[in-house]
Amino acid sequence: MDSSDSPGSLDFGSPGSPTATADNNDEGVGLSDPTKTHNRKEMLDLVNRLRNTGVQTDIDLPLIAVIGSQSAGKSSLIESISGITLPRSSGTCTRCPTECKLSHSDSPWKCIVKLHFSTDSKGASIPVRLVHFGAPITSKSSVEDRIRRAQHAILNPSTDSNKYLHGDNVSDENEVSFSKNYVSLEISGKGLADLSFVDLPGLIASVGRAGDERDIDLVKSLVTSYIKKDSCVILLTVACETDFENQGAHHLAKKYDPEGKRTVGVLTKPDRIQSGDESSWLRILRNETEPLANNWYCVKQPGSQTLNQGVTWEDARRQENEYFTMTQPWSSLEPRYQKFLRTSNLTERLSVILSELIAKRLPEIQKELMDALQNTEAELRALPRAPSNDPVGEVLHVLSSFTRDLSRRLEGTPEEDGLLQTIRPHQQAFKRAIRETAPNFVPWERTPKGRQLPKADFLANEGDDKGSESESESEFSKKIYINEVFDRAQSARTRELPDNYPFVVQKAYIEQFTQQWRQPAMELFDNIHAILKVDLAKLVEEHFAEMGKGNAKQSVLMIVYDHLDDAADRTKQRIEWLLELEQSPTTLNTHYYSDYKDKFLAYYKGCRENTDLATKLKVYQSSKGPFPRPNYSDSITKVLSGLAEIGIVVKAEDLPKLLPSDPMEAALNIMASVRAYFQVAYKRFADMVPIAIDYEIVLGLEKNMDKALQDGLQITGPEGYSRCRNMLQEFSSVASRRQDVQKKMERLQAARQELKQLM
Incomplete structure (x- = not known):
């Protein structure tokens, strides 16, 4: 199948060519080539460090998600890759995700267990909380019990996790039946592949009498939240003992990766293939039916009876190698398909796929991180200031x-x-x-x-005289x-x-x-x-x-x-x-008052005694310039000149004062006086x-x-x-929101520091 890029999907490259046989060694089953390139390890270590910051809550980090139906052999596959034993008796091993971060190291083997909480007992989001669950483990025999206790702590988020770490009698009763919170295992040692993956709860087809039908959708939703992301490599486990078309995990993977660009298929329990059905499973392994860009693999893990007999992991890998070497139809499979058999080949290929995906996604991760930082800073600025220590x-x-x-x-x-x-x-x-x-x-x-x-020209610059051409009845009255x-x-x-009137x-x-x-x-x-x-x-x-x-x-x-x-x-x-x-x-503004009184008196007299004179004087005053002047303008000029010759210097607007005495003179004086005072x-x-x-x-x-x-x-x-x-005490919701955003900022800044170290 062509593995080139297509819109909206990721190309992880074509399968490598690992050897057809496993190279057993005493340190574990997840074998890796000691000459693995430094760049590959660097990429895987980077994502592990980024995940340690908790930033996967905020940006999309490449990871491998192991999915499958219940009883598809997922747990056995995880054990064969990691070299540890998972708890089986309590049934909790598939009720919450388990993150495994494997790292090749020359130091002695150790396992660090952490609890990652992001939801409460009701499934509501809470600030991300990472809890160290006990001291590092240096003995593989102690891992199973620690994981069992960690899973109980995850399923009981309201209880102090130390109760499950140190308690002698841990009850099987839990607050929740399934959880998005997960157990994180950091395993390092010789012979381990540089690989990280998340083991998700198996998909449920039905529940018993005591079960809850809602768990079916809950698990499906949990699995979907991982595999819907473009940077998630889907490790699909399919048990050969069940009809292929009846396995829900395959349908779910195909829904979110229809072209098979980011799915790696794993056939488990090949020893339980019904007689006569071998050819159909071989066609899948050869990528002839249900083809995937990174092919199908087939592994053989020890059964429960063999495990109960105390078989070692080294013996299990040897038995797997012998099975594919000696058992038909696998032993006669064409050489080019032998590289798709055995756990060691699968592990090696997964390591290559994940490291290449990380390298390819790195520029996008950097951009997503910077965008998230910018948005988070803006969100912090938008929040009210935190209460001061000095209120x-x-x-x-x-x-x-x-x-x-x-x-x-x-x-x-x-x-x-x-x-x-x-x-x-x-x-x-x-x-x-x-x-x-x-x-x-x-x-x-x-x-x-x-x-x-x-119009009274002397009021022209004061806006006092509206001088309308027509008057309404109200104005007239x-x-x-x-x-x-x-x-x-x-x-x-x-x-x-006589001629005196009271000021009243x-x-x-x-x-x-x-x-x-x-x-x-x-x-x-x-x-x-x-x-x-x-x-x-x-x-x-x-x-x-x-x-x-x-x-x-x-x-x-x-x-x-x-x-x-x-x-x-x-x-x-x-x-x-x-x-x-x-x-x-x-x-006391007598000058201003007197000036206006004289102007109003002359104005009223001119209008009363000779309206025509008032009009002519107005035209005379406004007709200065080179334009043609009315005939009477010369007469007015002569009058002003004649008066000046006898020592009487007046302006044109003062001429009405020379008019004969008026019987209404007293009223005119009162009008001019009142109107002048109004101006003041x-x-x-x-x-x-x-x-x-x-x-x-x-x-x-x-x-x-x-x-x-x-x-x-x-x-x-x-x-x-x-x-x-x-006064400064804020709403608890605001304080909680600020705390969430600040913790998010801390995660993003820690992730940025990790990326800087790579530069």
Whole structure:
């Protein structure tokens, strides 16, 4: 059969050419050529060292898995390869995997037994735990009992393994009937092949009355978990005493290795072939039926009766050699197929296959390892920080980090979604709302809809005059006409001289707009308060969400909200104070006030006395430049020049002041005075309210925040240490997860060190 690579499979190479006879020696049955290449041993030793780190839990390491149905002769095959005796009487030998790591060594023979736990009694995954089960064994006669005890320990994961190591009476009752946890045997000595494999429980066809039907699927699942991996060499044992098609292990192997690229077949119990069936089994051995890339082998192990007679392993290998040499049809098998007979040839071939697979897989192993390290590091970083040995220092550090970050955000950051950037639109909306409360004086009597005020050019850069071309009914109704102002002024007079009117008139109009300022001011405060509350919640989440069980986050959030509420109370008091100040009209900004009063008076007069004049003056002021000018522009220029000649220097917009006296002069003065004061007061208020809010609740939020947190959390008092420790106490699930990930990291790092030594 062609053994070249195919997609999704591995090619282990073609069979070698070991000798057709076994070279017996006194050290054991798993014989190896002492001249075996150093590279092969190096590859096998590397994987053994990697498996010692436990990294096979995390990455796919090459291994040989021995599978077969119950009574397929697996145990005898393992004994013949390893040179040890497996326990048979208790029935536990096939109830958990047994890992055998054989290593050729010039040192005296020894066996180290370990227990590998990765699941609990319910089959749930647990952190990988490797337990040394007793001191190294130096006598082969002691191995069987140690393995039996180790298997009991594996089947009882909740019990201290020392009970089974040293106990005199070990009960056959176990917590589990089968287990994924396994016994690991590290065997070294002269004459041993450099080989590693895992003996898996035999597949079950049926269970007796006392058995559990679930064990059938449990064992099948266990075997599948090994052989489904592409880097697993399947050592398939098939007993010749049972019809080939009825052996479930073959069907399972074929399911996961349909092309036979990574399966090595072993025919056992050839002495029990039914008369007349020899040819069908020979066709399998010759790879004519059910062909495999690495062929089929046939071995002959001593039967139970022979073992009971105390036959030595050396005698067993000699008897195997004699059997294939003297017994038909094996003795007459073509020479090219003789290399597929005997345990020694199988062992040699398995060693070659495994070492070549390791060498081929090495780059992939390195990549898988580095990827696993990278992913595990990321997983560790994603976990919350482990509780500190200095809980007070840790909590103070987090609090300090929180307050620094808070200060930075309150001072302002350049991000588009920064705190100040979020607040600014609300400040601008507040200013517009205040500006829109300006009294809308009209310098003529109420007239039918249609007559409009022209734009006040001196307000063009302030955005105060909307100057719309058409007015809605609501805007029309908000106007304050000059006759209304005059009537109000007249009704307010008491003992004043003629042409004098009490200040109460101006004050009444001023109060009309200042009383409207409370709502926009409080809306600005409410909006900023809400923004700060959301921002604080985000900041607390960033710094405290992963602290302990979440209690710290809730406590901190309540404290900072209380601190925010205190600042909010102070801010509202400031706003109320500013509103109260505006109830008494006053200003020291006399120049600004007088300038605006003169401009509004001229504007109102011009609109009232001669609307056409106002329009012409407006056109005159805007028609400077090389463009054609209206005819009346020259006349206006002459008037301004003539006045200048007699010492009266005025601007074009001042010309309405020269118009004849108006009976509504007093009302015009009141209108101009109130409107000018609005310009002074609104700008003052539109500045001071945002400044006060910023000072008290934005920048002011940082003041004493650190002290508020320390006092609120009570971390500096006599109970500070215990309170900080409780704050940092995490969920057991998080601690367990971190421990698992840290142990995984340790395994991966240990494996990386082993790979580095190979470079």
